[in-house]
Amino acid sequence: MTPCMRAPARSRCALAVVVAGATCHRTTPDLPSGRSSEVGWREAGEGSSTPREGHMRRWTGLLAVAALCGAACDGKKSTDRPTRxxxxxxxxxxxxxxxxxxxxxxxxxxxxxxxxxxxxxxxxxxxxxxxxxxxxxxxxxxxxxxxxxxxxxxxxxxxxxxxxxxxxxxxxxxxxxxxxxxxxxxxxxxxxxxxxxxxxxxxxxxxxxxxxxxxxxxxxPEGTGAPVLSDGGTEGSGMGAMDEAP
CATH class of the missing domain: 2.60.40 (Immunoglobulin-like)
Incomplete structure (x- = not known):
């Protein structure tokens, strides 16, 4: 079980964002002398042609995780509403x-x-x-x-x-x-x-x-209650018709 699963819902969301953020801040590995940072980035296996594109993809992933987490945390809250x-x-x-x-x-x-x-x-x-x-x-x-x-x-x-x-x-x-x-x-x-x-x-x-x-x-009609007549009034004992307020 991961730390996020053991924590409360709101804490899990925060942890998920932190973990995702940590993956987004991975640094380029140390490169042998004379090799460009671009080559080193490709060797890191991130699938990006440049460091800038790699950062953009990572931040896109982070935002997606944050959005999903926010929806999960607020899912119950969104269903709550004041009763009429x-x-x-x-x-x-x-x-x-x-x-x-x-x-x-x-x-x-x-x-x-x-x-x-x-x-x-x-x-x-x-x-x-x-x-x-x-x-x-x-x-x-x-x-x-x-x-x-x-x-x-x-x-x-x-x-x-x-x-x-x-x-x-x-x-x-x-x-x-x-x-x-x-x-x-x-x-x-x-x-x-x-x-x-x-x-x-x-x-x-x-x-x-x-x-x-x-x-x-x-x-x-029933043994108890007030049957409604054709004119909207009531018959028998029971509640009877109410007077309408203007």
């Missing part, structure tokens, strides 16, 4: 969704459970995205997740305008088997960003708040 929202647990099976600063002004929430059940959490009379303010709970409420459905992936769709929930629900149903969904997977108007978060409900929570999404993107 965070979850704040308020109970065993209840959670708030808090948008981060700088997000698009409207959003809608869906969950996909590990059992494949899709639920729409943000329900309005017009059945479209709602106003979502930074650093404040979406819909000013906590959402209830059913313990019996297990761990869920929560999809937060941020948009620059209010978008209807029907097309989002239908496409989400079609893509439910994917591990991750991003905006490029969707056919939606305007600017849309997607944040995916995970939540595991625990015993002690209340039955689910939300509506099950069917194959056509429509919502289906």
């Amino acid at each position: 929202a965070e979850l704040r647990k308020t109970g065993g099976a209840t959670v708030e969704v808090i948008p981060s600063d700088g997000q698009l002004p409207y959003c809608m929430l869906y969950t996909v459970s590990e059992k494949g059940v899709i639920r729409q959490l943000t329900l309005t009379r017009e059945n479209r995205s709602i106003r979502c303010d930074a650093n404040k709970p979406v819909a000013h409420t906590s959402f209830r997740i059913p313990v019996q459905e297990g761990k869920v992936r929560m999809y937060i769709f941020f948009s620059d305008d209010r978008i209807p929930a029907g097309p989002v629900a239908q496409q989400l149903y079609e893509l439910r088997s994917q591990e991750r969904i991003n905006a490029m997977d969707l056919r939606l108007p305007g600017r849309v960003f997607v944040e995916t978060l995970e939540f595991t409900p625990e015993e002690g929570g209340t039955p689910v708040t939300g509506t099950v999404v069917g194959a056509g993107g429509d919502t289906e």
